[in-house]
Amino acid sequence: MRKLSEKIQGIPPSATIEITDKARRMKKEGIDVISLSIGEPDFDTPGHITEACINALNEGKTHYESSRGIPELCSAISDKLNSENRVFTTPDNIIVSCGAKDTIYEGVQACINPGDEVLILDPSWVSYDPIVMLADGKPVHHPLDDVHFQLKDDVLEKITPKTRMLIFNTPSNPAGSVLNQDSLNLIKDICEDNDIIALADEIYEKLIYEKEHISVASLGDMHERTITVNGFSKAYAMTGWRIGYASAPDEIIKPMTKIQQHTISHPTTFAMWGAVAALRGDQSCVENMRQEFDNRRKYITGALSDMGMRTAPAEGAFYAYVYTGGNDIEVAARWLDEAHVAATPGTAFNTPGWIRLSYAAGTDRLREAMRRISELPE
Ligand SMILES: Cc1ncc(COP(=O)(O)O)c(C=O)c1O
CATH class of the missing domain: 3.40.640.10 (Type I PLP-dependent aspartate aminotransferase-like (Major domain))
Incomplete structure (x- = not known):
C-alpha cells in the first residue's frame, strides 16, 4: 500500500454529501424520497444572469x-x-x-x-x-x-x-x-x-x-x-x-x-x-425567491410546531433546525428509511440531538414530508 497524505486521511468526508448520496441511491431504486437534506435553492439562475454569461462567451x-x-x-x-x-x-x-x-x-x-x-x-x-x-x-x-x-x-x-x-x-x-x-x-x-x-x-x-x-x-x-x-x-x-x-x-x-x-x-x-x-442588475429576482422561501418557512415551522417539535429561531437561510430530544443520527435514519424523508443529523454540525430540514423544496413536497413524518409510529 502506497503511503499517502496522513493529513487528508484524517479529514472526514462531508456528512451532508453522504446523506444526499444515500437518498439519491434510494431514488435510483425507485423509492419516492423527499430530499430535505440539500443546501441549494431549487430555483434556476435568473435569465438576465445566464444571458450576460452567454454574451460574454460570444464576445470572446x-x-x-x-x-x-x-x-x-x-x-x-x-x-x-x-x-x-x-x-x-x-x-x-x-x-x-x-x-x-x-x-x-x-x-x-x-x-x-x-x-x-x-x-x-x-x-x-x-x-x-x-x-x-x-x-x-x-x-x-x-x-x-x-x-x-x-x-x-x-x-x-x-x-x-x-x-x-x-x-x-x-x-x-x-x-x-x-x-x-x-x-x-x-x-x-x-x-x-x-x-x-x-x-x-x-x-x-x-x-x-x-x-x-x-x-x-x-x-x-x-x-x-x-x-x-x-x-x-x-x-x-x-x-x-x-x-x-x-x-x-x-x-x-x-x-x-x-x-x-x-x-x-x-x-x-x-x-x-x-x-x-x-x-x-434588477434585484427583484432575489426578493421573489426570498418571499417564496419565507412562505415555505412559515409553513414548515408551523407544521413542526403542530407536531410538538421545537425549532431554532427560523429567521434566515432555508433551514428549519429541529430538536429531536433523542439520538439525531437514529432519528434521521428512521425518517429516511421509514418515511423516505432525507434530513441531516445535527451531529454533522457539532450539535447532536438536532436535525436540519432544508425547505429549498416545493411546498407540495414539504407538505408530503410533514405528513409522512407525522404519521410515523411513536
Ligand atoms: C454556511 C455556508 N458557507 C459557505 C458555503 C459555500 O458556498 P459556495 O457555494 O459559494 O461555495 C455554504 C454552502 O452550502 C454554506 O452553507
Missing part, C-alpha cells in the same frame, strides 16, 4: 484574467459592500474565488500557522473544521445558546494566547438563526481585545425574514481584522457557477491572492460576467 471573454477577478466584478462587489453593508472597502481589497467555500479556504490558509487555534461557533457548517485542519490549525468549538442561538460571554473561557481566528456564519446554516447586535458586539470586543481575525461567512445574507443582517466588519475597527465572505450561490441560485468573494485588509488579501495565483488562477472568466449582471 474566454481568456485569463487578473488573479483577484475581473475589475468590473471587484468594483461591483465593493459598491455592494459599501452601500448595503457599511463595509467600507475598495475594489483592491476584494478577491473573487471559486465559491465561498474556496474563499474561506484561502482566508484560513492565508492567516493560520500550525497549532494556531481557530474558534468556531456551533452549530457550525460542515467544512469549517476540515478547512482549519488543512491549514494545520486547531478547531476549538463554542456553542451558541440552544434557545435563541446567540453568543454569551462564556465564550471568553475559550480564548487562549493561541486563538488566531474566529469563524461564524450568520444567517446560520444549519440553524437558520441570525446573530443579533449584542452577539456581534461581543464578537467585535473579543476580536479587538485579543487581536483575533474574524471570518464572517455571510453567504445567506439575502435570505433573511425577521431580523436585519449586520456585517461585523461594519462595527468599530473590525474592517481592519475581518474577512467578510459572501457569494452568489444562495442569493442568486448560482450554486454551480462557483463564484464567491471576500473583502479583507491588504495584509490578508495579498496572501489570499498569492494562493489563488498558484492554484485556481481565478474563477471562470465568463461566469464572472454573469456575476456582474447579478449585482448590477
Whole structure:
C-alpha cells in the first residue's frame, strides 16, 4: 500500500454529501424520497444572469484574467459592500474565488500557522473544521445558546494566547438563526481585545425574514481584522457557477491572492460576467425567491410546531433546525428509511440531538414530508 497524505486521511468526508448520496441511491431504486437534506435553492439562475454569461462567451471573454477577478466584478462587489453593508472597502481589497467555500479556504490558509487555534461557533457548517485542519490549525468549538442561538460571554473561557481566528456564519446554516447586535458586539470586543481575525461567512445574507443582517466588519475597527465572505450561490441560485468573494485588509488579501495565483488562477472568466449582471442588475429576482422561501418557512415551522417539535429561531437561510430530544443520527435514519424523508443529523454540525430540514423544496413536497413524518409510529 502506497503511503499517502496522513493529513487528508484524517479529514472526514462531508456528512451532508453522504446523506444526499444515500437518498439519491434510494431514488435510483425507485423509492419516492423527499430530499430535505440539500443546501441549494431549487430555483434556476435568473435569465438576465445566464444571458450576460452567454454574451460574454460570444464576445470572446474566454481568456485569463487578473488573479483577484475581473475589475468590473471587484468594483461591483465593493459598491455592494459599501452601500448595503457599511463595509467600507475598495475594489483592491476584494478577491473573487471559486465559491465561498474556496474563499474561506484561502482566508484560513492565508492567516493560520500550525497549532494556531481557530474558534468556531456551533452549530457550525460542515467544512469549517476540515478547512482549519488543512491549514494545520486547531478547531476549538463554542456553542451558541440552544434557545435563541446567540453568543454569551462564556465564550471568553475559550480564548487562549493561541486563538488566531474566529469563524461564524450568520444567517446560520444549519440553524437558520441570525446573530443579533449584542452577539456581534461581543464578537467585535473579543476580536479587538485579543487581536483575533474574524471570518464572517455571510453567504445567506439575502435570505433573511425577521431580523436585519449586520456585517461585523461594519462595527468599530473590525474592517481592519475581518474577512467578510459572501457569494452568489444562495442569493442568486448560482450554486454551480462557483463564484464567491471576500473583502479583507491588504495584509490578508495579498496572501489570499498569492494562493489563488498558484492554484485556481481565478474563477471562470465568463461566469464572472454573469456575476456582474447579478449585482448590477434588477434585484427583484432575489426578493421573489426570498418571499417564496419565507412562505415555505412559515409553513414548515408551523407544521413542526403542530407536531410538538421545537425549532431554532427560523429567521434566515432555508433551514428549519429541529430538536429531536433523542439520538439525531437514529432519528434521521428512521425518517429516511421509514418515511423516505432525507434530513441531516445535527451531529454533522457539532450539535447532536438536532436535525436540519432544508425547505429549498416545493411546498407540495414539504407538505408530503410533514405528513409522512407525522404519521410515523411513536
Ligand atoms: C454556511 C455556508 N458557507 C459557505 C458555503 C459555500 O458556498 P459556495 O457555494 O459559494 O461555495 C455554504 C454552502 O452550502 C454554506 O452553507
